[in-house]
Amino acid sequence: MKSFQFLTLPILLFTVFVSYSQKDGKTAKSKEFKVEFEQFTLDNGLKVILHIDRSDPVVAVALTCHVGSAREKAGRTGFAHLFEHLLFLESENLGKGGLDKMSARIGGSGANGSTSRDRTNYYQTVPKDALEKMIWAEADKLGYFINTVTDPVLAKEKQVVKNEKRQSYDNKPYGNNFSVINTNLYPENHPYHWEVIGSLEDLQNASLQDVKEFYNRWYVPNNVTLTIAGDFDVKQTKAWVQKYFSEIKRGESIPKMEKQPVTLTETKKLYYEDNFARLPQLTLTWPSVYEYHPDSYALEVLATYLSRGKKAPLYKTLVEDQKLTDEVRFSQYNSELTGQYILKVVAFDKTDLNTVMNGVNEAFKNFEKEGISQQDLSRIKAGQETDFYNGLSSVLGKGFQLAQYEIFAGTPDFINQDVKNILAVTTEDVMRVYKKYIKDQHFIATSFVPKGEANLALKGSVLAKVVEEKIIEGKEEAFDASIAATYAKTPSKFDRSIEPAYGKSPDVVLPSVWKDKLSSGLSLFGIENQEVPLVEFQLQIKGGMLLENASKIGISKMLAELMTKGTQNKTPEQLENAIESLGATIKASATDESILIKGNTLAKNYDQTMKLVQEILLQPRWDAKEFDLIKQSTLSQIQQQKADPNNIARNEFRKLVYGKESVLSNNRIGTENSINSISLTDLKDYYNQNISPVVSDFQIVGAVSKAEVNRSLADLNKNWKSKKVTFPAIKVADAPESSKIYFYDVPGAKQSVIRIGYPALAATDADFYPADIMNYRLGGGGFSSQLTQELREGKGYTYGIGSSFDGSNTKGPFAIYSGVRSNVTYESVNLIKEIVDQYGANFNANDLDVTKSYLIKSNARAFETMDSKLEMLYEISNYNFPNDYAKQRENTVKNISIEDIKKLSKKYLNTNKMIYLIVGDAETQLKKLEQIGFGTPILLNKQQNIN
Structure with missing residues (x-):
């Protein structure tokens, strides 16, 4: 992929279908x-x-x-x-x-x-x-x-x-x-x-x-x-x-590739000791079917039913009963010629994958006995309907959908047959495809285990062949990509070198924002949008990690997860079924500064969805079993992060930027010690002290009016009791007086992960948006930025690099971030430093024109999706921005000058007062970094293998 994230799977595209709902034993179709x-x-x-x-x-x-x-x-x-x-x-x-x-x-x-x-x-x-x-x-x-x-x-x-x-x-x-x-x-x-x-x-x-x-x-x-x-x-x-x-010449005819299904004559078991894995992972893969095969529709339902949610047989057995993992993933990977059916389990630390395999077989046997009910089939289809409408919130999604049908089904009009195929799936079909493709069928089993833990792999596994690249200092091919090609231009009927003129400039109309404040203290922010029959919302309860005790970091994240695990009147499974039967999602999460309850639902089911939100918020279940599962899952996440160089860089950079005295220096999911010390009573205390409407905002976008939103919140406003919440002063370290290089050793790393920056600005600072404008041509503009052009396009050192200012009501960091080939670590850091040093002095009229053109013209698509509108409400509610802040920012862009950019660069881009963090192979890279001129790099961890 050209962007900085590579997709190994095909883009998931969207299918139109009609949902079912059960009422009095009869089936009703939606429009x-x-x-x-x-x-x-x-x-x-x-x-x-x-x-x-x-x-x-x-x-x-x-x-x-x-x-x-x-x-x-x-x-x-x-x-x-x-x-x-x-x-x-x-x-x-x-x-x-x-x-x-x-x-x-x-x-x-x-x-x-x-x-x-x-x-x-x-x-x-x-x-x-x-x-x-x-x-x-x-x-x-x-x-x-x-x-x-x-x-x-x-x-x-x-x-x-x-x-x-x-x-x-x-x-x-x-x-x-x-x-x-x-x-x-x-x-x-x-x-x-x-x-x-x-x-x-x-x-x-x-x-x-x-x-x-x-x-x-x-x-x-x-x-x-x-x-x-x-x-x-x-x-x-x-x-x-x-x-x-039209004058581009047709090529030779393209033969249609015939379907090429595969059949396994035996089950193959393979294992591999992974240098970056901290936990054992088992993956089972069965041969499956091509895209739009008649059986693909029932197989999709089967994968969802077996693995997702409290009722899922695999979840019940592996997560709840045997406590071997915190998640089971089951999915189709269907392509044009054939497909594969993939079950993946990342097990807990030291778990024997043979035990996981036994659990999988037990779950399959339970499914064979019980099958899937019509109610569960309808529940899954309701979620599919909402997913479809979500996919249509952008014009790009609609375009991809049509192209998908054309390429793989022969016509965009296949949409109508696709509808019929989805609606035709029965409970009998689901069991039929299970017996045809899974039961007693051969499969590929891969056990990826930490170094030195081959004993955890499935019995009978053979060592997998994995080709690992050797990166040798000074052995990369030299090139000069700036050399222009010499060629005779391809003839054309007209002069193609003339770029077409702009059409009529579009009238950009900002979404109309409404606001309200309820008697409980809850603040409301909304945008009515009737484009698709959906509603998206989030209830933001301010606090998050800011209100946690330093010795018990992770409480707000655990509390957020527990809030959706049942209520006083509904077991975890009953609550999940109630949400999914509406075709809705309700998820809770925690950030550094908030607990968020986010939802997405069909407009026709909005009121019922909000009743469930109220029940989740005001009637917590405090389920001890679910609390234990969340604790084990969190400990597993912490272990996994320790093996991932990008997570290591993120967590170590926080410590360096915010300083030991700031709560923000912590990884918000906690540490092993903090999580092990947290009890259910700690979560209750946090809830009783800090969950209050006076520190909460409700942000909503979609096919619902202000009056309807107020009516839906009437009971919550009445029953949610207000309490005062006191926020402690947040300490953030000052920028360093002189730069230092910090190194975290990951022996054998093929890349070095780079983070460079310092504590800079809050989102509410007067200079924050001007500094963001200044950063566009440095590293905020993707492929038009100098960092990308120099390190990726000019040198081939990296797949992606960028820079940003990240602040909230609290001062946040300016950061430059990248992953580079390990044997050009010094060269990359040195080049980054040179680019930043020269940025302000070299900023010219063309740079300003490109910056202004992008930031002004991109407003036409700035609020296209529901997510972007919700983000707009988030910024208005959190930073007290005016409703038309986007227009005001446009004026800031129009009025900014080259001299302004130079002043901002001088003020905020001092490479001699920054933190330099490298996560990579210390044996080959640490010593060379002394040449940067900031002294001997400080090793943050002792020499160790990540196993």
Whole structure:
């Protein structure tokens, strides 16, 4: 994936269906929701799908190419994904970094991509006035790209993809699990035998000629679907598509790949001692079915029923009864040619995975006896309906949905058959597919265990083959990616080098915010939005970790989790069933500064959902069994974090930034000592002292009016008794007087995780937003930022890097964050320091123009989704921002000058007064960091292996 997070699974897309509800023994249907579209095909074979949605002045544009890792050759794996990266770098008329640069100027969401086994997506959401620019740019990428790829560019991007593999596979717990599964589930000649990202050896061996052959075979109009969804003129858009895409030549015909199901003749058991794992993990994988196979619908219900929730047989056996784990995950991974069915359990410390396997078999036997009830089937379908509407809250989601049907079902109109297939699932179907695909069937079992704990693996397991990269100092290929390609431009009927003009500037209308305050002291903030029949809300109870005793950190998180585990009148299972039967979700969590009860529900079920919220809040069950489960789960999370370099960096950086005297220096989930010391009485005391309406805000967005919200809260307002809550003064350390380098040793780490920063600003400080503007071109602007351009695009040191100011009512840190190849740790830190040092002095008119253009134009899509509207209410309620703060910030952007940026840089970007933290391999990297000039690095942990 081009962004900083790689997706190994296909994008989950959305299906329209009709929910059922049970009433008096009869089944009633809810109203069917349809996504309308128009489809046509150009003479060169390009398929085009158009969908109109005028709810926001934005348009999503996506190119979906029907090629993924399944179309690769053995020995040339990873090409589809490598090619996805290359396609963003340059094209004949966009120039170097053209799409990323243009994205910043036009206020786009950031051009991005993803690769799966069977397709590659390129997508972005932009303000509607930039639609012609996007069509021009996507056509240039498809038809006018390949001449710009040079050997140095290829060499650089190989390094970026390698860094992605290290970050996503080699430098994290269980990162190589799916590679072991797939190489053993699929034979060597099967196109799913290798991972989407490919092997590092194959990537290194890829030649420029290989890349050109891949492009000429697969990146042709007759293998591509263009989807445009949002607010646009259909007639004009068709003309633009014809103009920019029609002269791209059709390629050779693309043969349809036949389905290739696999059958296992034996059960295979494999194990691997994972350098980054602290807990044993068991994964069971069965051969399954391809996308949209008739049995896939019942299999989806089966996976949900077996693993999710209190009634789930696997949860009851493994979590509640045998206390072997805190979670069971069961899911389908269906692709175009075939699929796999995956059950995953991360067990508690020192747990024998044979015991887990016995528990799985016991749960399966219980399911065989009891089956699934019609009531449970209806409950699962109600949740699916809400999930569907959530997916439609963005134009990009709608566009992806239509493209998915076109690519894998042959037509976007398959939506109607999909509906029928989902609704046709019966309880008998669920049991039938269990017997067909799971019961007594062969499977792949992988046991990933901590170093030195092979005795925990399943009996009869053989050592899995895992290829681990060796990173050697000074052995990386040298390149200069800035060297321009020389070529004859591809001829065209018109001058494609001229970027199209903007269309009519969209009128950005901020959501209308309403406010109220109830007699109990509860503050209300709302936005009515009738786009989809959904309501999303959160009740914020201020406090969180701020109100905890330093010796008992973790109380608020445990309390939040316990609040949804039953009420005085409902057992945990009864409460869960009541929520899910409404097609709703209600979750509670804790942050540094709050406890949040968040919900999402169909508008028609909003009142009933709020009655459950009131019951959860005012009638806690204090279930001792659930408390014990939460405690064990939390201890397990703490153990897992100790093995993950990114979590280590986050937790150590907090300590260094906030200082020992601040409660904010703690990891909010606690430590082993604090969690073991917490009792149920401690949770009750926190609840009785700190859960009060006078420190609470209710934020709500969706298809519900202010009057309806007030009515829904009348009983809560009456019954929730107010109490005074006293907040202690929060201490935050000052910025260091001089920089120091801190090092946390993770022996054998393939990457070094970098955190650089200091305690800077609160969100309420006058300089906070101006500093955020200043940071856009440094590291806050994604691919348009200097840090990304230099360390990723220029050097290939990293997969991703960024910087940000993070504050609340309390001063928070400025931070630069990245993961880099371990043997360029010193070089990366030194380059970051140079970039930051020179940033203010070198900031120029072009930097200012790009910054202003992005921050102003991106307002068109700033409040498109319900989540973004809820975030707007959060900022208004917590920081006392005015309702139109977005417009006021727009004025700040318009009025800011180069000189202002220079002053802000001088004030807030002093690299000689920052904390430098490196989490990596001390044996090879620590000594070299002395060359930075901040003295001998301070080792935070003694030499140790993470096992």
